[in-house]
Amino acid sequence: MTKRKIQMMLSVNGEDHDVSFLPHRTLLEVLREDMQLTGTKHGCELGECGTCTVLVDGEPALSCLVLGLECAGKDIQTVEGLGTAGGPHPLQKRFAELNAAQCGYCTPGILMAAQSILTKDPTPDRETLREELAGNLCRCTGYLRIYEAIEMAAEDMQHGS
Amino acid sequence: MKGFSYYTCADLSSATRALQELKGAAVKAGGTDLMDLLKERRLEPTDVVSLHAVKQVAVKGELSALATLQDVADSAWVKENFPAVHTAAAEAATPQIRNVGTVGGNLCQHSRCVYFRNRNFDCHATGGEGCPALDENAFHRYHAIFRGTHCVSAHTSNLAPALMAVGAQAHCLHPDGERTLDIGLLYDLNPAQGKPNHLTLRPGELIRAVQLKPTPLARNSIYVEFRERQSFDFAVASVAAAVHVEGGKVRQARIVCGAVAPIPYRARAVEDAMIGKALDPAKAAAAVVADAQPLAGNQFKVVILKRLVQRALEGLKA
Numbered sequence: 408m409t410k411r412k413i414q415m416m417l418s419v420n421g422e423d424h425d426v427s428f429l430p431h432r433t434l435l436e437v438l439r440e441d442m443q444l445t446g447t448k449h450g451c452e453l454g455e456c457g458t459c460t461v462l463v464d465g466e467p468a469l470s471c472l473v474l475g476l477e478c479a480g481k482d483i484q485t486v487e488g489l490g491t492a493g494g495p496h497p498l499q500k501r502f503a504e505l506n507a508a509q510c511g512y513c514t515p516g517i518l519m520a521a522q523s524i525l526t527k528d529p530t531p532d533r534e535t536l537r538e539e540l541a542g543n544l545c546r547c548t549g550y551l552r553i554y555e556a557i558e559m560a561a562e563d564m565q566h567g568s
Numbered sequence: 569m570k571g572f573s574y575y576t577c578a579d580l581s582s583a584t585r586a587l588q589e590l591k592g593a594a595v596k597a598g599g600t601d602l603m604d605l606l607k608e609r610r611l612e613p614t615d616v617v618s619l620h621a622v623k624q625v626a627v628k629g630e631l632s633a634l635a636t637l638q639d640v641a642d643s644a645w646v647k648e649n650f651p652a653v654h655t656a657a658a659e660a661a662t663p664q665i666r667n668v669g670t671v672g673g674n675l676c677q678h679s680r681c682v683y684f685r686n687r688n689f690d691c692h693a694t695g696g697e698g699c700p701a702l703d704e705n706a707f708h709r710y711h712a713i714f715r716g717t718h719c720v721s722a723h724t725s726n727l728a729p730a731l732m733a734v735g736a737q738a739h740c741l742h743p744d745g746e747r748t749l750d751i752g753l754l755y756d757l758n759p760a761q762g763k764p765n766h767l768t769l770r771p772g773e774l775i776r777a778v779q780l781k782p783t784p785l786a787r788n789s790i791y792v793e794f795r796e797r798q799s800f801d802f803a804v805a806s807v808a809a810a811v812h813v814e815g816g817k818v819r820q821a822r823i824v825c826g827a828v829a830p831i832p833y834r835a836r837a838v839e840d841a842m843i844g845k846a847l848d849p850a851k852a853a854a855a856v857v858a859d860a861q862p863l864a865g866n867q868f869k870v871v872i873l874k875r876l877v878q879r880a881l882e883g884l885k886a
């Protein structure tokens with residue numbers, strides 16, 4: 408039995424990339440190991456922590472449980488597409504200011520989940536945030552500052568700052 | 569994870585034929601259960617047949633087996649006519665899992681038994697003898713309180729008890745045609761040795777859709793579960809219940825319990841005893857757990873289940 412690499416185009420952060428990998432590679436492995444996009448973190452690998460969250464066609468998904476080859480034709484957004492060091496996204500700015508990233512390992516996944524929440528609901532209440540972030544664990548347990556940072560970023564985005 | 573050959577199918581008929589030809593192939597829908605089993609190397613199929621490219625997303629009249637849990641949670645039709653199914657889908661796992669996990673996958677998920685999931689253990693389901701969970705020093709906390717002959721794992725599907733409570737049926741497609749069966753008949757308490765799941769589906773057979781009929785019973789249905797965490801956790805025990813009451817008397821009743829037996833546990837004798845009488849949640853709850861056979865480490869589940877049954881029935885219109 409041959410298990411050949413497949414070759415395909417993957418759209419990540421609005422850019423098409425020509426990538427080649429084995430069929431059993433997860434999106435997480437393709438992003439981190441084949442495309443060197445290491446912002447997305449590798450946590451439990453079993454869908455139990457949420458740190459590998461990326462957006463697939465705008466919806467949060469666990470990149471550790473998705474096969475890379477099943478992402479052909481889909482729009483993948485990772486934390487690398489959110490902002491730059493010189494021009495951080497309001498979420499990143501507020502996370503930094505409030506020290507909402509403690510060890511930082513859950514942060515990329517939470518930023519992506521938060522971005523998806525704000526796209527659908529620009530002024531989410533605390534209960535909505537709690538429910539929608541239920542799939543992202545922070546073991547520093549800094550949830551309060553995370554909620555506050557997202558709420559402040561939501562306000563920034565409302566006022567265009 | 570071990571490598572595999574990947575097959576993609578444009579429709580379910582070609583998937584059933586591919587599964588029949590590729591003996592021992594794993595079928596993949598959302599993959600939230602399968603990917604874990606592949607990574608833990610509990611399943612090591614040579615071939616994976618993916619339903620990823622199959623376009624089938626109806627959520628009215630019937631639920632496509634490939635509808636995601638989020639599709640079900642978002643359906644106003646389901647919420648109005650089948651409240652138990654709505655709650656079961658909306659409270660399952662997390663947004664990330666609900667966006668990917670499917671109705672069919674939820675019904676066909678493998679046991680969460682910690683011994684089954686660990687490839688260093690053997691049991692009836694993996695082709696071995698005995699059950700590591702029956703050892704007196706085993707970790708019993710999340711196991712069954714209603715046992716199978718060979719297995720004491722707990723079936724943790726949210727949807728299965730809810731769908732059974734509202735009288736749903738599964739349309740199952742196989743290479744020679746289609747058959748329709750009650751959701752409860754998808755499960756076998758005592759499968760053959762070496763069968764890694766408790767499903768009655770034949771080789772090559774797939775659930776195509778779940779048929780839902782709005783009835784007075786289904787509209788008066790409820791799903792409740794107990795978790796150790798507020799979210800992102802499997803239920804320690806769950807109950808889906810539905811009653812149709814007319815003139816103060818129960819005409820029809822369903823009580824289906826999740827996470828307490830190797831398959832969804834329907835309390836048929838209790839349902840029958842409720843007919844023709846006024847709804848008595850406490851009495852029914854006591855009757856449901858009367859036959860429980862807990863293990864040394866999970867006697868607390870009997871108390872939790874009893875309270876859940878009572879709470880569920882108290883939440884219904886009597």
